[in-house]
Amino acid sequence: xxxxxxxxxxxxxxxxxxxxxxxxxxxxxxxxxxxxxxxxxxxxxxxxxxxxxxxxxxxxxxxxxxxxxxxxxxxxxxxxxxxxxxxxxxxxxxxxxxxxxxxxxxxxxxxxxxxxxxxxxxxxxxxxxxxxxxxxxxxxxxxxxxxxxxxxxxxxxxxxxxxxxxxxxxxxxxxxxxxxxxxxxxxxxxxxx
Amino acid sequence: xxxxxxxxxxxxxxxxxxxxxxxxxxxxxxxxxxxxxxxxxxxxxxxxxxxxxxxxxxxxxxxxxxxxxxxxxxxxxxxxxxxxxxxxxxxxxxxxxxxxxxxxxxxxxxxxxxxxxxxxxxxxxxxxxxxxxxxxxxxxxxxxxxxxxxxxxxxxxxxxxxxxxxxxxxxxxxxxxxxxxxxxxxxxxxxxx
Amino acid sequence: xxxxxxxxxxxxxxxxxxxxxxxxxxxxxxxxxxxxxxxxxxxxxxxxxxxxxxxxxxxxxxxxxxxxxxxxxxxxxxxxxxxxxxxxxxxxxxxxxxxxxxxxxxxxxxxxxxxxxxxxxxxxxxxxxxxxxxxxxxxxxxxxxxxxxxxxxxxxxxxxxxxxxxxxxxxxxxxxxxxxxxxxxxxxxxxxx
Amino acid sequence: xxxxxxxxxxxxxxxxxxxxxxxxxxxxxxxxxxxxxxxxxxxxxxxxxxxxxxxxxxxxxxxxxxxxxxxxxxxxxxxxxxxxxxxxxxxxxxxxxxxxxxxxxxxxxxxxxxxxxxxxxxxxxxxxxxxxxxxxxxxxxxxxxxxxxxxxxxxxxxxxxxxxxxxxxxxxxxxxxxxxxxxxxxxxxxxxx
DNA sequence: GATGAATGAGAGTTCATTCAT
DNA sequence: TATGAATGAACTCTCATTCAT
Numbered sequence: 001x002x003x004x005x006x007x008x009x010x011x012x013x014x015x016x017x018x019x020x021x022x023x024x025x026x027x028x029x030x031x032x033x034x035x036x037x038x039x040x041x042x043x044x045x046x047x048x049x050x051x052x053x054x055x056x057x058x059x060x061x062x063x064x065x066x067x068x069x070x071x072x073x074x075x076x077x078x079x080x081x082x083x084x085x086x087x088x089x090x091x092x093x094x095x096x097x098x099x100x101x102x103x104x105x106x107x108x109x110x111x112x113x114x115x116x117x118x119x120x121x122x123x124x125x126x127x128x129x130x131x132x133x134x135x136x137x138x139x140x141x142x143x144x145x146x147x148x149x150x151x152x153x154x155x156x157x158x159x160x161x162x163x164x165x166x167x168x169x170x171x172x173x174x175x176x177x178x179x180x181x182x183x184x185x186x187x188x189x190x191x192x193x
Numbered sequence: 194x195x196x197x198x199x200x201x202x203x204x205x206x207x208x209x210x211x212x213x214x215x216x217x218x219x220x221x222x223x224x225x226x227x228x229x230x231x232x233x234x235x236x237x238x239x240x241x242x243x244x245x246x247x248x249x250x251x252x253x254x255x256x257x258x259x260x261x262x263x264x265x266x267x268x269x270x271x272x273x274x275x276x277x278x279x280x281x282x283x284x285x286x287x288x289x290x291x292x293x294x295x296x297x298x299x300x301x302x303x304x305x306x307x308x309x310x311x312x313x314x315x316x317x318x319x320x321x322x323x324x325x326x327x328x329x330x331x332x333x334x335x336x337x338x339x340x341x342x343x344x345x346x347x348x349x350x351x352x353x354x355x356x357x358x359x360x361x362x363x364x365x366x367x368x369x370x371x372x373x374x375x376x377x378x379x380x381x382x383x384x385x386x
Numbered sequence: 387x388x389x390x391x392x393x394x395x396x397x398x399x400x401x402x403x404x405x406x407x408x409x410x411x412x413x414x415x416x417x418x419x420x421x422x423x424x425x426x427x428x429x430x431x432x433x434x435x436x437x438x439x440x441x442x443x444x445x446x447x448x449x450x451x452x453x454x455x456x457x458x459x460x461x462x463x464x465x466x467x468x469x470x471x472x473x474x475x476x477x478x479x480x481x482x483x484x485x486x487x488x489x490x491x492x493x494x495x496x497x498x499x500x501x502x503x504x505x506x507x508x509x510x511x512x513x514x515x516x517x518x519x520x521x522x523x524x525x526x527x528x529x530x531x532x533x534x535x536x537x538x539x540x541x542x543x544x545x546x547x548x549x550x551x552x553x554x555x556x557x558x559x560x561x562x563x564x565x566x567x568x569x570x571x572x573x574x575x576x577x578x579x
Numbered sequence: 580x581x582x583x584x585x586x587x588x589x590x591x592x593x594x595x596x597x598x599x600x601x602x603x604x605x606x607x608x609x610x611x612x613x614x615x616x617x618x619x620x621x622x623x624x625x626x627x628x629x630x631x632x633x634x635x636x637x638x639x640x641x642x643x644x645x646x647x648x649x650x651x652x653x654x655x656x657x658x659x660x661x662x663x664x665x666x667x668x669x670x671x672x673x674x675x676x677x678x679x680x681x682x683x684x685x686x687x688x689x690x691x692x693x694x695x696x697x698x699x700x701x702x703x704x705x706x707x708x709x710x711x712x713x714x715x716x717x718x719x720x721x722x723x724x725x726x727x728x729x730x731x732x733x734x735x736x737x738x739x740x741x742x743x744x745x746x747x748x749x750x751x752x753x754x755x756x757x758x759x760x761x762x763x764x765x766x767x768x769x770x771x772x
Numbered sequence: 773g774a775t776g777a778a779t780g781a782g783a784g785t786t787c788a789t790t791c792a793t
Numbered sequence: 794t795a796t797g798a799a800t801g802a803a804c805t806c807t808c809a810t811t812c813a814t
Binding site for chain 6: 424
């Protein structure tokens, strides 16, 4: 398990980085927030950048774990995805400070981190895509491009759940999820286009 | 009309900001790229922040203009959206440096800018939502929550078009658009969930 | 020629480094002494270390130039050395701040600098040794190990001239030089040892 | 007698200070080398500076003791000096790390230390000078300025012995000493200058 | 006595901004 | 207008010293 003080600092860093962004965050401020001396930050992290990376990895890992653990349950895909969205809402709502980072993590440019994030992202995408593949085989999902489905689903996640929380500041309820999934079930446009 | 030198500086700023991000961009570098003296930047912009804001507004306006001009054409919604995606791809492909900013502009935390961006975003969302409303009335779109449809469509835009370009570095072709819209037409899941 | 302000800073650095040593010298102090802003130091030097190196090279070069220019004159070795010591005294007396550095320059541990200093030192030693070789041939100097003579002469230079100035704070006069050279002529010990 | 742990720390300090210089030596490193906890260093020394002073005094005292004990033996000066050089070589060779400090100790700028070193230096110089005085009286040494002889002899010590060891990294042999003393006996220059 | 985690003053360096030319 | 040398506030990181255990 992580050292208590290290956790304390990561928690503080998460808050301050999320609020101000990397460059406008001063180590001084993180230390104050974590209730330790400035120098102590450097007992646990080599540099500001190192702290940022660890904090991102920590947040992203916890976020992905929530989602993947649901994906691995034994349920029809539709149910899995619904459950995943519900738990994701809880997580993002409880971690609104990091939510911003999690949703834009694709964009981060720090090299070491970027590759790690990409790997995590791709792992998740592959898992989700293979779920769609299986569901197409079992007939739960309409035959089509599974990787496209994955992208569409991620779009819904981000726009319907994520941004709704962090930009509009509201917590989506189960009804919204049902409606979103229903739209993906029945379609949006009528056939005669 | 914008002063020639001012345009020159904004163009340079767009490139450099996009490549390096706000804080890693030095005024020195923008000036060099724009082929003016460092001091001259301050003849046209009050500060680095001011320059960033103007450059973002400029980029976002051009981006939204492309999309809105299509939305205002006299076509069935499905055709409008397809055309919009096609033109959006061209724009993002030609402006890959800024694409990153445009896609995450919702997230920007700079105060003055944030409100401006929010207004632009909301204007676009309202326009799109009212398009869905009209289409529901005319029967082109399945009855449902138009504002949800808007969110779903934006999710597709971002994940299927935007990130495909800036993360995977590939230019989506018309076929991909057709498939994405088809998925939104026929739906993804079978009914018996 | 060197930029005026750069000279100003090197001059200030020479004083402060000589007085306080490398690590106890603050850039702030050099800037104040040079009557420029702290940041300006970095317009002319990449770092404190870089400034130190340039300042050392500058001082050592001026010191060695004084000595070598005499060595290259057309005089009997004894006269050359006497003249060299006289001019060296003037130089060290006028540059007491750097004298300390010049005399201990063999000891400096900064890598880049060390090699440069070693090269300069060796060049001087070779020149002096070859002077002794020539003088042995012409019969001005007693046959013997020219390289040993060089070391002995340098010992005299340092102990009789250098440290006399920087530790005892007194300026050696011509008489002292004459006596020192006389001792090296007649010898110190009687033969029957 | 010195406490065992205190000796341990001084020994470690000697090594590390000699290798890295005062400011690049971290208390952490000395503690590790001495195999004690960082805090323990402060049980025996008031501060880093205090430790440095004690360590220098310790090294210089051992160095001077070697030399003075020879000077106090009952031998002709020439033999004493030869023996002194031989033992000095052994000492410096065995203590190469500190040799650098010992040879430049005249130059140290730390106030408390400086005066102590000066006193030690002057005591040695006086002793050596009075040896030359006695030797002049007994006729072993050519009549002349005994204090100048002392300086010349110290020059030879430093340049022929000290720097040969610490810069060239070679151990002088007895032959070299004989040759150096011979040069001081027969002289270097022929009389007709 | 012994430890080593915690502290915080202080230094080198950067870079947006100014202003004399 | 246009320039770019000069400025100095502000930041990250280090490390001697302290002190609760």
